[in-house]
Amino acid sequence: MADEEVMEPSFSGVVQAAQRLKSVMRETPLVRSEPLSQITGADVWLKLETASPIGSFKIRGAANALFKSKQFQKTKYAFAASSGNHGQGVALSAHRLGGTSCIFVPENPNLVKTAKMEILGAKVVEQGAGFDEAREAALEACKSAEGAYIDDCGDPEAINGAGTVGYEIGRELDNLDYVFVPMGGGCLLAGTALAIKAVHPKTKVIGVQSAQAPAMHLSFQAKKAIESKATTHSEALSLRIPPPLNLAQVLRYVDNTELVEDDDLLRAGKSMLLQGHQLAEPGSCAGLAALWRSRESLKGKTVVLVVSGANLDEPTMRMVMDSTLLF
Known part of the structure; x- marks a missing residue:
């Protein structure tokens, strides 16, 4: 956020x-x-x-949240959990703003969408049986790396x-x-x-x-x-x-x-x-x-x-x- x-x-x-x-x-x-x-x-x-x-449209929220994140401006490292479009938005926005990104996806993801995230510069990590587990893993990794977690659910x-x-x-x-x-x-x-x-x-x-x-x-x-x-x-x-x-x-x-x-x-x-x-x-x-x-x-x-x-x-x-x- x-x-x-x-x-x-x-x-x-x-x-x-x-x-x-x-x-x-x-x-x-x-x-x-x-x-x-x-x-x-x-x-x-x-x-x-x-x-x-x-x-x-997901690039809009992801980019705006990254622009406003003091933590991203400090570390240039963004994290997110996504099964598709939000992950692509975070990946491209982080890249264009001079940073890197790590996107956590549930196991057995849509390979077309994960490939797009990687093309846009993200590191993609498969973890968890569902989205909730992937999100928990992303939050933990973000905390350890002192990165910026970008959430498309409930972020103003x-x-x-x-x-x-x-x-x-x-x-x-x-x-x-x-x-x-x-x-x-x-x-x-x-x-x-x-x-x-x-x-x-x-x-x-x-x-x-x-x-x-x-x-x-x-x-x-x-x-x-x-x-x-x-x-x-x-x-x-x-x-x-x-x-x-x-x-x-x-x-x-x-x-x-x-x-x-x-x-x-x-x-x-x-x-x-x-x-x-x-x-x-x-x-x-x-x-x-x-x-x-x-x-x-x-x-x-x-x-x-x-x-x-x-x-x-x-x-x-x-x-x-x-x-x-x-x-």
Whole structure:
């Protein structure tokens, strides 16, 4: 976690993060999708985090947290636990800021994603049967090395960094009715909603989660943390219990949350590729699945779909292509 005294995310923190990130990445494209607009009847825009340097929004939070970490500035050594995109974000950010990184992953990891972390300069350590064990090992190693531990669950600076997605959207569009955001641990949703509400208070921000991992949705409905099973094939949306800070921000800024079935995430991924002309992870296409389901009520509305990442492995790509189209 970034080690300055930041108690919770803020719009000023998002604006400051946007300035910092200029040295790490360019703003990602916000493009109008003519095919998806014609098909759904809405004015559909795609915020393409797939075009970030790691093909995911995760670089935003990782880089901002590293910028703010006094310990990283002192030792130039970053640690994290990750099964994919967050690890890549920490690896590339540490490298671009003149440091090194060590990423702990659970045993039997996704080899495509671990290879990407190594390409970006990280040392990858396999340890633990699951993420919790890998995280404990990473924290212990970080303490021994006096490094900086970068956590994407519950770090205010990670949320501020993720919030630059919403900040960029809000600055580019004058009229905006709905923003649909994929929802796993809630960092992207919390930050995006915070920034959107600061610029366009009347815009509705909707989080979309897999029905096979509904913890954040159930917690939003109950207004308290609810633990739930997570059997989804989408790593980006998998969560058993929401981080307290992320949930608090989601409850504060988000208008509603929805669930979509894993099969519909796969179908949305195929439709995004073949009809939206964009390659994305199935979980990153959660907003498209939700838009299609609610298309009648969204006709004529200006809708932004945050497409949060494009780090597919070959088996997932096969599942996407073997599925049917949404429409």
